Amino acid sequence: MTDTVDRTGSPADADALRIATIGTGVITRGFARAVTISGRARIVLAHSRDAQRAAQFAAEIGADAGESDLAAILTDDGVDAVYVASPNGVHAEQVRAALTAGKHVLCEKPLVLHAAEAEELFALADATGVLLVEAMRSAYDPGMQLIRDLLPQLGRVRRAGLRYTQRSSRYDRVLAGERVAVFDLAVGGGALNDLGVYTVHPLVDLFGEPQQVVGAPVLVGPDAEGAGLIVATYDGFVADLSYSKITASDLPSEIQGEKGTMTFDHIAMPRRIVVTPVGGEPVEHLIDGPLDDPQRGTDGNLSYEIDAFADAVAAGVEPAGSRERSLAAARVIDAARGA
Structure with a gap:
């Protein structure tokens, strides 16, 4: 757990989507830089199971605070959405928990390991009235x-x-x-x-x-x-x-x-x-993508998905075709693996 932190933000970012991140890998660092480039969101909490690591990582990526208790993140009214970038094998469990808690979810690819899990989670998102989007930057x-x-x-x-x-x-x-x-x-x-x-x-x-x-x-x-x-x-x-x-x-x-x-x-x-x-x-x-920054590799590329996700949450509607693409891709991967 961390101490309570004021996450109301300044008037300038009052409309920014408030995101908590799960995962402390390279992709989350790139995501954090892309959040800055986009300007449409702000990282309010960074999660790691280790409290010291959570605080350290939050400082490294410019999040407001670190948090080791995932349940605390999912019940925090100061969090609008969760970015899941943990190991692939735990995506389904963490996405399910976030959706159940009423948080919008942007989940790194692959969304889950099997198409049946994807179908279940999209149905859960519908039932809880929130959005689930796979972070396919391209x-x-x-x-x-x-x-x-x-x-x-x-x-x-x-x-x-x-x-x-x-x-x-x-x-x-x-x-x-x-x-x-x-x-x-x-x-x-x-x-x-x-x-x-x-x-x-x-x-x-x-x-x-x-x-x-x-x-x-x-x-x-x-x-x-x-x-x-x-x-x-x-x-x-x-x-x-x-x-x-x-x-x-x-x-x-x-x-x-x-x-x-x-x-x-x-x-x-x-x-x-x-x-x-x-x-x-x-x-x-x-x-020459307007959000590309050669000094930051693909971070500008990641920013496009953040913009799309922020627009979707604001409108209350999934990005066009995103669910269908994720489900079809999951079925292709299942078939390729002989599942």
């Missing part, structure tokens, strides 16, 4: 919106290859024989949940839910998933989704249509999109 990015806008230029889509490859520095620990949570399937880790999910969401966003899904994981130790491939088939169209935490690649993602081909540089934050008409010259589109 969905709200201007680069992804441009991809949606340009897609009709390709004509009927026949092939797509969506990729996210980023070698993890923690892979060396796996090679040394350690059990590392971010790779560990037993606790909700693994390359699919960490990176592959960034390919699954655009797939269902752009093309809808596939008719058939086949997954092929690459295991690098007991219950340790380092990479993988998903083949998703539609009527007259096939897509492959590749992801890896154990190799490195700069290959772009690609969508091939009968009238042209589109490539884009980064599935989670598209900034260079090239459309090449059949028999024509390539046309380059560069994105």
Whole structure:
């Protein structure tokens, strides 16, 4: 527990969404910086099960206070919403508790480990009159919106290859024989949940839910998933989704249509999109997102989801398509895992 802190704020931030964070990892630090860039929210409490760590982390990210008692956070009238960025395996439990307490929830991807859990939690959000949104940052990015806008230029889509490859520095620990949570399937880790999910969401966003899904994981130790491939088939169209935490690649993602081909540089934050008409010259589109800050990496990218979440809470309506995308993505991941 922490001492009572005045969280009424100044008149300047009176309309800011008051958020409590759960999780003290790298993503929460990036989220906190993005909150500052956005200006639409403010972090009032930072949670860690260890009281000293909670206070320390709160100071590091600029939160009003730290709190080790999750129940105290969920009953605090000074908290409007909870950002869940804890290990994947405890998302469902913590999201369920927050929704039951009447708090809006922005939960890091993957929302939960199975589609049935996602359906249950969305139903609970409806029953308690609050919003549940999966924090899929690319969905709200201007680069992804441009991809949606340009897609009709390709004509009927026949092939797509969506990729996210980023070698993890923690892979060396796996090679040394350690059990590392971010790779560990037993606790909700693994390359699919960490990176592959960034390919699954655009797939269902752009093309809808596939008719058939086949997954092929690459295991690098007991219950340790380092990479993988998903083949998703539609009527007259096939897509492959590749992801890896154990190799490195700069290959772009690609969508091939009968009238042209589109490539884009980064599935989670598209900034260079090239459309090449059949028999024509390539046309380059560069994105200079108004919230991007090169000194802060993807924090500007994270800010778009904060804006969308704040707008949704203010309006009392989920971001358009967010629930459908989350449920469809969860079903694709279930199918890829053979669940």
